[in-house]
Amino acid sequence: xxxxxxxxxxxxxxxxxxxxxxxxxxxxxxxxxxxxxxxxxxxxxxxxxxxxxxxxxxxxxxxxxxxxxxxxxxxxxxxxxxxxxxxxxxxxxxxxxxxxxxxxxxxxxxxxxxxxxxxxxxxxxxxxxxxxxxxxxxxxxxxxxxxxxxxxxxxxxxxxxxxxxxxxxxxxxxxxxxxxxxxxxxxxxxxxxxxxxxxxxxxxxxxxxxxxxxxxxxxxxxxxxxxxxxxxxxxxxxxxxxxxxxxxxxxxxxxxxxxxxxxxxxxxxxxxxxxxxxxxxxxxxxxxxxxxxxxxxxxxxxxxxxxxxxxxxxxxxxxxxxxxxxxxxxxxxxxxxxxxxxxxxxxxxxxxxxxxxxxxxxxxxxxxxxxxxxxxxxxxxxxxxxxxxxxxxxxxxxxxxxxxxxxxxxxxxxxxxxxxxxxxxxxxxxxxxxxxxxxxxxxxxxxxxxxxxxxxxxxxxxxxxxxxxxxxxxxxxxxxxxxxxxx
RNA sequence: GGCCCUAUCGUCUAGAGGCCUAGGACGCCGGGUUCUCAACCCGGUAACACGGGUUCGAAUCCCGUUGGGGCUACCA
Numbered sequence: 001x002x003x004x005x006x007x008x009x010x011x012x013x014x015x016x017x018x019x020x021x022x023x024x025x026x027x028x029x030x031x032x033x034x035x036x037x038x039x040x041x042x043x044x045x046x047x048x049x050x051x052x053x054x055x056x057x058x059x060x061x062x063x064x065x066x067x068x069x070x071x072x073x074x075x076x077x078x079x080x081x082x083x084x085x086x087x088x089x090x091x092x093x094x095x096x097x098x099x100x101x102x103x104x105x106x107x108x109x110x111x112x113x114x115x116x117x118x119x120x121x122x123x124x125x126x127x128x129x130x131x132x133x134x135x136x137x138x139x140x141x142x143x144x145x146x147x148x149x150x151x152x153x154x155x156x157x158x159x160x161x162x163x164x165x166x167x168x169x170x171x172x173x174x175x176x177x178x179x180x181x182x183x184x185x186x187x188x189x190x191x192x193x194x195x196x197x198x199x200x201x202x203x204x205x206x207x208x209x210x211x212x213x214x215x216x217x218x219x220x221x222x223x224x225x226x227x228x229x230x231x232x233x234x235x236x237x238x239x240x241x242x243x244x245x246x247x248x249x250x251x252x253x254x255x256x257x258x259x260x261x262x263x264x265x266x267x268x269x270x271x272x273x274x275x276x277x278x279x280x281x282x283x284x285x286x287x288x289x290x291x292x293x294x295x296x297x298x299x300x301x302x303x304x305x306x307x308x309x310x311x312x313x314x315x316x317x318x319x320x321x322x323x324x325x326x327x328x329x330x331x332x333x334x335x336x337x338x339x340x341x342x343x344x345x346x347x348x349x350x351x352x353x354x355x356x357x358x359x360x361x362x363x364x365x366x367x368x369x370x371x372x373x374x375x376x377x378x379x380x381x382x383x384x385x386x387x388x389x390x391x392x393x394x395x396x397x398x399x400x401x402x403x404x405x406x407x408x409x410x411x412x413x414x415x416x417x418x419x420x421x422x423x424x425x426x427x428x429x430x431x432x433x434x435x436x437x438x439x440x441x442x443x444x445x446x447x448x449x450x451x452x453x454x455x456x457x458x459x460x461x462x463x464x465x466x467x468x469x470x471x472x473x474x475x476x477x478x479x480x481x482x483x484x485x486x487x
Numbered sequence: 488g489g490c491c492c493u494a495u496c497g498u499c500u501a502g503a504g505g506c507c508u509a510g511g512a513c514g515c516c517g518g519g520u521u522c523u524c525a526a527c528c529c530g531g532u533a534a535c536a537c538g539g540g541u542u543c544g545a546a547u548c549c550c551g552u553u554g555g556g557g558c559u560a561c562c563a
Contacts, residue, residue, distance in 0.1 A: 009563045044562055109561080116559085125489045126559050151561050169492075178490050178559095186561040193563050217491055217558040240493080240556090247555055275499095278512090282500050286512055306500070309556060313498050316513045326526070 002034025003207050006060075006067075007197065009041045010052035013258035013460070014059035016312070017212065017242050017250060020276045023296070024239055025210045026065050027280070031297040037204055038070035040081045041197070043190045048083070051408040059259040063269045064293055069204075077204045082196050089191035092199050092229070093152050093184055101228040102184055104140045104150040105132040128153060128181035152185035154194070154221060164219045167208075167237040167302045174220045182221050194218060198225040201234055210237040210302075213309070214249075237302050240309040242279070250312055252405075252463075253481075261460035262317075265374045266340055271321035279310045290323065341372065346456060353448045367448065371456055376443030378469050383439050387432035390473055396422055396433055397440060397470040398484060401463055410459040412451045419451075440469035 006022040008014075022038075029036040038057070042048035057072060069075025079085060096102035105128070116126050132140075133155070144150055157176040164172045184195040191199070201209060216238050226233040242250040250257055256265075262272055274291060281299040283289050291299070328336065342350065354367050370376050384393055403418040404410070419437060423430035435445050441453060441462060454462050470476065476484070 007563090011563075041563065047562070105561095112560090120488050120559095123488050127489095149561095164491095166492095172491070174491075180559075183561050188561075190561090192561070197563090212557090213492065214557055214563090238492085243556080245498085249556070278499065284501055284511070289512060304503080307493060308495095308500095309493080310500090311498060313513070316499065319513055322526085 001207070002029050002032045003037060003205050004029040004034065004210055005037040005039055005201070005204065005206050007039045007041045007200075007211075008056050009044065009047075009193075010049060010056060011044060011047040012052055013252075013260055014052075014056040015257050016259055016262070016272075016276070017257070018056065019060060019063055019065070019259055019272070020242060020279065021210065021212060021239060022060055022065050023063075023273070023276050024237075024280050024300070025208075026067075027277075027293070027297040027300045028208065028210060028237075028302070030293075031300060034207075035068040036066075037075070037077075037206070038067040038080065039200060039204070040071050040083075041193060042081060042083045043193065043196050045083075045188065045190060049408050053081075055260065059263070062263060063259070063273050082191070082200065085196075085200070086190065088203070089185070089196055089199055090189070093191065093195065096154075096184070096228060097152060099228070101155050102152050103133055103155055104135070104144055105153045105183075106135075106143060106148055106150045107131055125178040126180065127156075127178065130181070133181075149187045151183045151187050153181045154184050154224065156181045156221070156224065162220045162223060164216070164223060165236065166216075167235060168305055168307065169238070172216070174217075176220075179220045179224075182218070194221055195225070198222050198229075198231075202226070202229070202231045206234050208237060209234045210239065213238045213241050239280075239305075240307050243309045243311045245311055247309070247311065249309075255312065256460065256464050258460050260458070261464060263340075264458055264461050265464075267317065267321050268324045268336065271317065271324045274324075275317045275320050278316075280305065282306060290320075342456070349452070350448075350456065353452055357448070370442040370444070370447065371453065373443075374461070375465060375468055376441075378439055378443060378465075378472055380472055382445065383436055383469055383473060385432070385435050388428070388436055392426060392428065392433075393436050394470060394473050394476060394480075395484060396426060396428075396436055397466050397473070398476050398481070399425060400437065401466045401470070402485065404459065404463065404466075410455065410462075412455055415451050415454050436469075441465050 004025040006018065006025050008018050008022075026036045028034075038060070040053055042053070053071070057070075060067075067073065069077060069080060071080040074080075082089075093102065097104070111131075112128075115129055115131075119126050132153075135143075156179050159176060161173050161175045162179075164174060166172065182194050183192050185191055200206075219236060219238075223233055244250055244254040246254065248254070252258070256262070259272075263269075270292060273293065277291060277293075277296040278289070281291075281296055281301070282305075288299075325333065325336075350368055350371060351364070354364055358364055358367060380390075384390060388396070399422045400419055403422060404415065407414060419433075420430050423433045426433070434450065438445050438447050438450055441450060441457070442448065447453065457465075
């Protein structure tokens with residue numbers, strides 16, 4: 001029985017890359033009557049949030065992807081949330097420690113940093129130097145008992161090599177002396193991805209690990225863990241990474257990456273699914289181009305999948321979306337629009353906000369139109385004012401984007417607080433800066449109240465409008481980004 | 488810097504030594520249809536990164552160069 005999994009980390013917006021990998025796993029499992037598991041990798045306590053987890057589950061469901069086992073539907077290998085499986089990882093880490101396949105490391109961050117710097121200078125691979133490997137078992141035990149903080153690292157051989165086999169790429173040889181002695185247990189007692197992932201994949205009987213290409217270089221560590229535990233490793237398949245138009249790894253700095261964005265923008269789930277599917281299962285003729293989940297399962301073939309990282313081509317997505325919109329009956333389209341647009345309560349709110357600002361009923365729709373739009377047209381002239389020059393404006397937009405990105409909440413108070421903080425940071429009055437935000441968000445300097453509008457629009461659309469306005473003013477260079485973020 | 492992956496039209500790709508004067512789709516351009524615009528139909532533009540091999544024959548195999556990407560955390 002084939003068993004695959006998607007293991008998202010609930011540390012932010014549901015990413016289209018997650019959907020892409022989930023789709024590959026789902027389709028591969030279903031194609032041979034296997035099971036597809038969803039597991040939440042929330043071992044990063046600082047960054048994981050329940051809001052993010054809920055959004056990821058919801059987004060995948062919205063796309064039409066379902067799972068046989070998962071935190072919400074349960075299953076024979078529950079729990080499916082790593083934060084609830086701590087005892088397991090502790091047990092296995094202890095086993096490695098006892099067998100001498102792992103060791104406690106008491107090194108300070110400063111020492112490790114210095115070590116890496118030296119290694120780079122000497123043109124050597126970055127790798128733990130084995131400092132704490134020399135500690136005797138007694139001393140290691142004694143220091144741990146004395147309460148000294150430590151991590152547990154994987155012991156990696158100094159010589160020899162390992163071959164990683166990939167369904168599409170075939171074998172790749174890695175020299176052990178270039179593989180780092182990865183931390184398996186953090187000082188907070190929680191496992192890192194590397195340990196948790198191996199333990200869970202084994203326990204959950206995952207037969208095929210289909211994941212992004214960024215994991216290739218840690219595959220040797222994972223395989224070594226399977227060896228140490230005496231477990232049969234899964235078959236590996238590394239998918240190429242989705243790219244920005246400039247070919248770098250798809251990132252929200254340069255592109256909308258959140259599934260929520262595409263949903264709010266008015267893309268249909270079947271269109272997004274088809275688009276992602278096209279990147280996984282190429283077609284030979286135009287007659288095969290339109291397909292759904294079942295067809296993807298039938299056609300997916302990792303043996304021939306293209307390995308050049310595909311650019312996320314929104315123009316093609318647009319075309320597909322148009323196709324699916326036209327294919328609907330008017331009644332279906334009406335229903336889709338109803339689901340997409342604001343609910344009754346929000347509509348009430350919108351009308352209330354507009355009421356005092358209109359003189360004729362016919363003023364209502366134009367005033368509110370920006371709330372129903374994806375992007376709005378902005379120009380340099382309307383964005384800038386006598387009080388705010390282009391430099392200040394660019395910085396104000398960039399800072400607003402970054403501030404609004406973090407934090408689980410996107411409510412009125414949060415937005416107001418963050419935007420006012422930007423004004424303070426720039427040493428300008430918020431009143432002078434507000435016009436910029438009004439134009440960026442609504443397309444006009446005369447509009448509905450800003451913070452309310454932003455809540456209604458949601459984080460994803462707001463971020464995209466700020467990004468669009470920023471691009472109109474010339475964008476932000478890498479150097480500026482670094483400097484501004486540091487300050 | 489080190490290690491690894493990768494390379495066909497602008498983009499997604501077909502191509503598994505002769506079927507390739509390299510096919511399709513999106514985009515773009517032109518035409519048709521039409522009360523406008525879309526949609527639709529027809530046509531066009533456009534690519535095997537480069538250099539060496541192997542072979543009777545290479546987009547396809549090998550090596551090198553170059554380009555792109557990833558990893559290099561007590562993040563995943």
